[in-house]
Amino acid sequence: MGDAPVVPRGIAGSWDDRFTDPGAVVYYDGMFHMFRNGFRGFPAASQVGYVTSPDGYTWTKQGEEPVFETKDVPYAKIAMYASSALVEEDGTWVIYFYTWDSSAFPSSGGIGRATAPNPTGPWTPGADLVLKPGPASAWDGKHVLAPHVLKIDDRYVMYYSGYDRSGTQWIGMATSADGVKWEKYNDSTTTDAAFTESDPVLKTSEAGKWDAGLVHQPRVFQTADGWVMFYRGLKSKNSNDMALGLATSADGVHWVRSSGNPLFKPSDIPKAQYFWFTNIVLKEDVYYLFIEGDISQTTQIYLATHKGIILK
Numbered sequence: 384m385g386d387a388p389v390v391p392r393g394i395a396g397s398w399d400d401r402f403t404d405p406g407a408v409v410y411y412d413g414m415f416h417m418f419r420n421g422f423r424g425f426p427a428a429s430q431v432g433y434v435t436s437p438d439g440y441t442w443t444k445q446g447e448e449p450v451f452e453t454k455d456v457p458y459a460k461i462a463m464y465a466s467s468a469l470v471e472e473d474g475t476w477v478i479y480f481y482t483w484d485s486s487a488f489p490s491s492g493g494i495g496r497a498t499a500p501n502p503t504g505p506w507t508p509g510a511d512l513v514l515k516p517g518p519a520s521a522w523d524g525k526h527v528l529a530p531h532v533l534k535i536d537d538r539y540v541m542y543y544s545g546y547d548r549s550g551t552q553w554i555g556m557a558t559s560a561d562g563v564k565w566e567k568y569n570d571s572t573t574t575d576a577a578f579t580e581s582d583p584v585l586k587t588s589e590a591g592k593w594d595a596g597l598v599h600q601p602r603v604f605q606t607a608d609g610w611v612m613f614y615r616g617l618k619s620k621n622s623n624d625m626a627l628g629l630a631t632s633a634d635g636v637h638w639v640r641s642s643g644n645p646l647f648k649p650s651d652i653p654k655a656q657y658f659w660f661t662n663i664v665l666k667e668d669v670y671y672l673f674i675e676g677d678i679s680q681t682t683q684i685y686l687a688t689h690k691g692i693i694l695k
Contacts, residue, residue, distance in 0.1 A: 526545070
């Protein structure tokens with residue numbers, strides 16, 4: 384990867400002059416389309432800007448103003464963040480976003496869906512969240528967030544992060560026939576109160592491992608060699624000792640971590656102390672990893688690529 388961001392933050396005084404992350408990215412009709420989040424604090428109201436690129440490296444703003452904003456979502460109490468995008472067969476554009484409803488940790492909120500006839504809008508959010516936290520005792524009973532949605536044949540598959548009330552975060556899965564009504568994955572053999580209504584598909588590792596604190600932000604692909612999941616992990620849920628890892632699966636439900644983990648660390652971005660939100664596009668056997676790199680408490684979007692089969 385290069386030293387410079389591929390999508391910089393905005394100029395002083397603009398809506399994205401402190402933080403910007405890669406939000407939702409999709410490759411469609413010969414072009415990369417990114418619905419990036421811009422915000423001036425965290426947690427704080429976020430706006431979604433639209434940029435495009437023919438190659439993933441050179442990006443062009445499609446207007447200076449946001450195309451979608453937190454204030455457009457009545458049930459987003461503090462913020463709304465774009466997280467996944469797709470284009471339906473009839474040409475409808477779809478963004479899946481998550482809400483941030485509390486400044487306490489862990490926060491609360493859920494996953495919503497917005498549609499538009501064009502990527503520039505107008506964007507219309509659904510009347511309610513499409514995926515909500517489980518019961519108070521559930522593994523995802525506090526907050527569901529950071530969704531990644533795939534359209535596979537005649538169904539939709541969503542991978543998402545889920546917090547319980549202690550702040551533990553694992554990764555779950557849900558399926559849908561229409562992209563609106565979702566059913567969480569539920570293993571009927573588990574009887575603990577945390578897993579009565581649904582189960583995670585990836586939990587944290589044992590103590591001392593790089594991803595023992597939490598696992599979240601899943602980015603999943605179905606390939607000819609099986610399912611691939613990229614995810615961000617922390618060594619401790621109370622630290623910022625973060626990295627990016629990989630897991631593979633034969634069925635999209637049961638996952639095995641890569642022996643080569645972790646794959647990416649903040650130090651892979653020159654001068655960066657941290658990286659926060661990530662998104663990935665798989666195009667013609669190349670993985671395009673878009674990363675929100677943090678340098679001196681401001682963030683911009685960087686790009687790393689990998690060609691070929693991901694090592695297991």
